[in-house]
Each structure stands twice: as C-alpha cells, then as structure tokens.
Amino acid sequence: MPTTDDVKVGFIGFGNMASAMADGWIASGVVPGNRLYACANRYEALCERTESRGMHACASGEELVRAVDVVVVAIKPYLIEDVLPELAGALANKTIISVAAGWDSKGYEHILPGTHHISTVPNTPVAICEGVIACERKTTLSGEEALLVHELLGALGTVVEVDSHLLSIAGTIGGCSPAFIAMVIEALGDAAVKYGIPRATAYEMVSQMVAGTAKLQLATGQHPGAMKDAVCSPGGTTIKGVAALEAAGMRSAFIKAIDAIEG
Ligand SMILES: NC(=O)C1=CN([C@@H]2O[C@H](COP(=O)(O)OP(=O)(O)OC[C@H]3O[C@@H](n4cnc5c(N)ncnc54)[C@H](O)[C@@H]3O)[C@@H](O)[C@H]2O)C=CC1
Numbered sequence: 416m417p418t419t420d421d422v423k424v425g426f427i428g429f430g431n432m433a434s435a436m437a438d439g440w441i442a443s444g445v446v447p448g449n450r451l452y453a454c455a456n457r458y459e460a461l462c463e464r465t466e467s468r469g470m471h472a473c474a475s476g477e478e479l480v481r482a483v484d485v486v487v488v489a490i491k492p493y494l495i496e497d498v499l500p501e502l503a504g505a506l507a508n509k510t511i512i513s514v515a516a517g518w519d520s521k522g523y524e525h526i527l528p529g530t531h532h533i534s535t536v537p538n539t540p541v542a543i544c545e546g547v548i549a550c551e552r553k554t555t556l557s558g559e560e561a562l563l564v565h566e567l568l569g570a571l572g573t574v575v576e577v578d579s580h581l582l583s584i585a586g587t588i589g590g591c592s593p594a595f596i597a598m599v600i601e602a603l604g605d606a607a608v609k610y611g612i613p614r615a616t617a618y619e620m621v622s623q624m625v626a627g628t629a630k631l632q633l634a635t636g637q638h639p640g641a642m643k644d645a646v647c648s649p650g651g652t653t654i655k656g657v658a659a660l661e662a663a664g665m666r667s668a669f670i671k672a673i674d675a676i677e678g
Pocket residue numbers: 427428429430431432433454455456457476488489490491492494498514515516536537538539590591
C-alpha cells in the first residue's frame with residue numbers, strides 16, 4: 416500500500432479543478448509534480464499544462480491508470496458514463512477519487528461495481544491549500560486507502576465528511592460559491608473604482624477584506640450577525656449600506672442561487 420511518501424496520483428481530465436488540486440499538492444509538498452500524472456482529450460494542450468508543473472502527460476486513460484496508485488476523476492460529469500467503463504479493468508485495483516458534481520457512491524457502484532471509490536466535491540481554493548472538500552462518508556475504500564485519501568485531501572484544505580443525501584448541497588456550498596464570492600469581490604471592486612480607487616488596489620483591498628472577515632469568523636466562531644452588528648455604529652455609515660442591501664434582496668438572492676442549483 417503506498418503512502419504519501421511514494422504515492423503516484425493521476426488525473427483523468429486536467430482542467431480547472433484537476434490543475435487546482437495538482438497545484439495544491441505541489442505547493443504543500445505532499446505530492447511533488449514528478450509523482451503527478453494526467454490525461455485529457457487534447458494532448459498538446461495537456462503537455463503545456465503538465466510540463467510547467469513538472470508532471471507527466473499520458474496519451475490515454477489506460478496509460479494513466481496503469482502508471483498510478485490513485486486516480487482522480489476530473490472530467491465533466493456527463494462524460495463519466497462514456498469514459499470510465501472502458502477503463503474498468505485497469506481501475507479494478509486502484510483507489511478512485513471522484514471530484515465530479517452529482518456522482519455519489521451509488522452512481523459509481525452502478526458503472527464500476529466492486530471498485531474502490533470515494534465521491535468528493537472540492538473547490539478551486541485547493542490550489543493554495545485553502546479549499547473545502549466535501550466527501551461522502553459512504554465509500555468502498557479499504558481502511559488504509561481511506562487514511563491515505565484523507566491525508567491527500569487534508570493537504571488541500573478542510574475536509575468535510577457528509578452523509579450521502581448531503582453531498583450535493585455540501586458540494587454546491589463549497590464548490591460553486593467561490594464563483595459567487597468572486598462576483599462579490601468584482602462588484603465591490605467596481606464600486607471602489609467608481610469612487611476613484613485604481614482597480615488593482617480595489618481588488619487587493621476587497622479580497623483581503625473578504626479573507627480577513629472569513630478568518631475572523633473562523634478564529635472566533637462568532638455569529639455572522641454579531642460580526643455585522645459590530646461594524647454598524649448607531650446612526651453610522653455601514654447601516655445605510657446594510658439597509659440598501661436588504662432592499663435589493665441580497666439574502667434571498669444568495670438563497671435563490673443555491674435553489675437554482677439544488678432545486
Ligand atoms: N471547476 C470547479 O470549480 C469544480 C469542478 N468540479 C468538478 O470537476 C470536474 C471537472 O470540471 P472542470 O475542471 O471545471 O472542467 P474543465 O472543462 O476545466 O476540465 C475538464 C477536463 O476534462 C478533459 N477531458 C474531456 N474529455 C475527456 C476524455 N474523454 N478523457 C479525458 N479527459 C477529458 C478536458 O480536456 C479537460 O482537461 C467536473 O466533474 C466538475 O463537476 C467540482 C468542484 C469544483
């Protein structure tokens with residue numbers, strides 16, 4: 416059984432999510448580039464993305480699976496049923512980590528019965544080891560494999576284990592919300608630019624403010640409402656902005672965004 420000292424990890428599909436995971440493993444030192452492998456549908460483009468990271472590019476899924484111990488399934492969810500069954504033989508003795516939204520343990524048992532798999536949904540901040548990785552509690556991994564996978568994923572951020580019926584919403588909150596928060600950063604950046612702050616300075620300020628607010632909540636465990644109240648002086652400036660956000664339906668807009676995905 417491999418350990419993090421010698422494990423070889425391969426990505427089937429090497430787009431945004433897979434490359435973020437590779438960057439996190441390389442940055443953390445947990446899996447160096449020379450133990451990371453990838454295959455994708457456009458080999459030339461793949462080589463550019465792997466070479467810059469010191470990784471191996473494989474010409475086919477078969478070649479990739481044979482080379483590694485742990486296989487990360489990082490293609491679009493609708494491709495999984497086409498791509499994986501052809502690799503079933505080679506995957507039989509491998510540890511499979513799925514990152515595809517909507518693919519739980521039951522789905523994998525259907526297309527790859529008897530294989531060793533775990534279903535997860537990470538997010539793009541894994542690239543700097545600040546991710547959230549939702550993991551289905553139900554897996555078909557052995558105890559040793561589960562320990563290795565948790566060590567690998569733990570290097571990328573906070574691992575949150577959930578029951579099967581919560582994997583979808585946990586994946587949505589962790590996996591999709593970076594897009595929403597990036598929109599918030601862009602919007603506040605636009606507002607800063609409107610009042611004369613240069614764009615680069617605006618994004619630096621806004622992103623640090625978002626990171627600092629989130630870190631404060633994590634460090635203190637404060638209720639977010641109490642954190643908001645602490646900024647709103649009576650008759651002050653912030654409460655005017657809070658009232659404007661409420662009038663614009665900010666809270667229901669976020670809840671509707673989640674409903675649009677989960678509903
Ligand atoms: N982008 C994100 O923030 C997140 C993505 N995910 C999941 O990650 C998976 C990949 O998503 P993205 O990286 O965003 O997509 P992407 O479009 O950036 O990457 C997809 C990759 O799959 C490759 N590919 C296409 N057909 C292939 C085939 N037949 N064999 C091998 N490789 C093939 C493409 O060349 C590309 O490298 C999806 O299942 C998605 O649900 C999960 C959480 C967050």
